[in-house]
Amino acid sequence: MTNQLLKSEARTAYLCLIPSIIGLVVLTYIPLAAVFGLSLFRWEGVGVPQWVGLKNYVRLFSRDPYFKDAICATVYFAFLSVVGSMVYSLFVALLLNRKIPARGFFRALFYLPYVLPAMAVYIGWSWLYETNFGLFNYLLSLVGIKKVMFIGSSKMVIPSLALITVWLSGNLIVIFLAGFQNVPRIYMEAAETDGANAWQRFWRITIPCMTPIIFYNLLMSLITNLQVVTPALALTNGGPGNSSCFLSYLMYVYAFRNGKLSYACAIAFVSFLLIGVFTLVLFATSKTWMFSAGGDD
C-alpha cells in the first residue's frame, strides 16, 4: 500500500517536473556542451562544419584585435557595477529597515528604476549624459566643473554605464531588505541586554547574519554584470573605439553581424570560463567571511 502511494507520488513529481527537466536538459545543459563542441569547428552558418580543434581559441588569444580590450572592458565594468550597486543597495536597505513613516512608498520608489525597460532607460540616460545640454553637465557646471564627455570619451564611458547599473539595482535592495527581516530578533535583544550599542549590534549581529545574503547578491550581480551586453546594444555600439565592446557584445557582433558562428562560440565559452573562475574564487573565499548558523539546513 505505502509502496503504491510512494509510486504515485513519484509519478506526480515527474509530471510536475517535465517542463523544468526539458528546460534544464534541452535549453541549458545540452547547449552548454554544444557551445564548446561548435567552438572546435569552423562554421559560418552554411555548408559543412570543418574540424579545426583549438584554432579558434588560438586565434582569439593571439590575433584577435578586439578580444583583449573586450575582456578588460567587461571586467572593469563588472567591478565598478558590482561594487557600486552592492554599496548603494546595502545602504538604502539599511535606511529602509528602520521604522520610518511611508516606508512602503520609499521602497517602491527605489525599486522603480528596475521595472523600466532597459532600452528606454539607456536612451533616456543618453539624453541626461548629453555633452552640451544634458542634466549631468548642467549639474557639474553649477559646481564649476567643465563639460565632460560621458558617453563620447573612452575614459568615461565605462564608469558612466556602471552608474546606470547602480541606479537600476533596486532588486538587490529588496533582497537585502528581506534578509534584514530574517535576522533573528532574539540575538538583537540578547545583545541589547548585554549592553551592546547600536554600532556594535550592527557589526556583530546584523552583518554576520547578513553574510549569506551578501554572498548571494554579490554572486548574482557578478554573474549578471560579467554578461553585460544591453548598454552596448542600446547605446554605445561598443564605442567609442572599442572601449565599451564587452565580451558578450563582441560575441553578438561576430555571430549575428559577421556570421562567424563557431568563432563566436569560442568567445562564449571563454566568457563561461571567465565567469566560472570568478564564481569559484568567490565560493572559495566565502568560507573565510561567510557566517553560518551551523546545524540547521
Next chain:
Amino acid sequence: MARNLKSKKRQERIANNVTLVVLIVLSAIVMLPIWWIFRSSLMSNGELFEWPPTFLPKRWLFSNYKKTLEFYPFWKYLKNTMTIIVPAVLGGTITATMGGYAFARLRFPGKKFLFSLCIGSMLLPTMVTLIPLYIMWTRGLNLVDSYLPLILPYFCGGGAFNIFLIRQFISTIPRELDEAATIDGAGHFRILVSIIMPAIKSAMIVVALLLFIQMWNDLLQQIIYINSDSKFTIAIGLSQFKGSLKSDWSAIMCATCMSFVPGVVFYLLGQKYFVEGIVMTGMKN
C-alpha cells in the same frame, strides 16, 4: 532606569528623523533622471537646447505625445510585446509552481540530483547558450522571424531562481494542511491546485513580476529572433525610432516615457505582494 529608557527612546527618534531626511534626499536623486526625461518630453526642441536648462518646462506641451504617436506606432509595439510577454509569464509562473511543488513536497528518486542540476543552472550565464539555442530554433525548428523562440523557453520551468523561490515558499506552509486533504481523498494535483496555490499567491505574483521584467529587458534575444518591422517590440521599436530621429530629443523622450508606463503599472499592481513574497521565502540557503 526609566530615565535611561526615555533617553534611549529620544535617541531612536533622532536616528529615525535623520534616516528620513537622508532617504528623502536620496530618493530625490534617484527620481531626478526620471523627472528629467519626463520634463524633456513636455518641452519643445527649442527649449531643450537652451542654456541653462530648467527643471520645469515653460509650457507643459502634452501635445508632444500626440505628435509623437503620429509617427511612432507605440500601440502596435505594445501589442507585439504583450503577445510575447503574456503567454510567457503565464507559462513560466505555472511551470515554476509545479516544479517548486515537486521539490518542496513530493518524494521521488533522483530528487537531490535534479535539484542540484536546477540550482547549478542558476550559476550558468545565459549568454553562453545563446548561439546553440539560436541554431536550434532557427535551423533545427525553422522558427525564423517568430515569437516562439522567445516564448517557449518560459514554458520550461520559468528559470531556476523562480522554481527555488516557489519551493522555499511552499516549505513555509504547514504540511498538516495537505495531510488533512489527503485523508479526505484529494490527490497531489488537487492539493497543489486547491490548497498550495491559494496559499502561495504572493510568491506566484513575485515570480510573474520577475519574469515580466526579465522579458521586458531582454533586448538581445528580441533583436536576434525578430526581423520584420511589423513584429517589432517596444525595445526594438524604440531603438529604431531613436536611430531614425537622431536629434528630435523631445519626440524621443516622449517615446521613452510611453514605454516606461506598462512596467510601472504592472509593478504598482503587484507591489503589495513583492517584499512579502521575498521575505517569506527566507532566502537563507
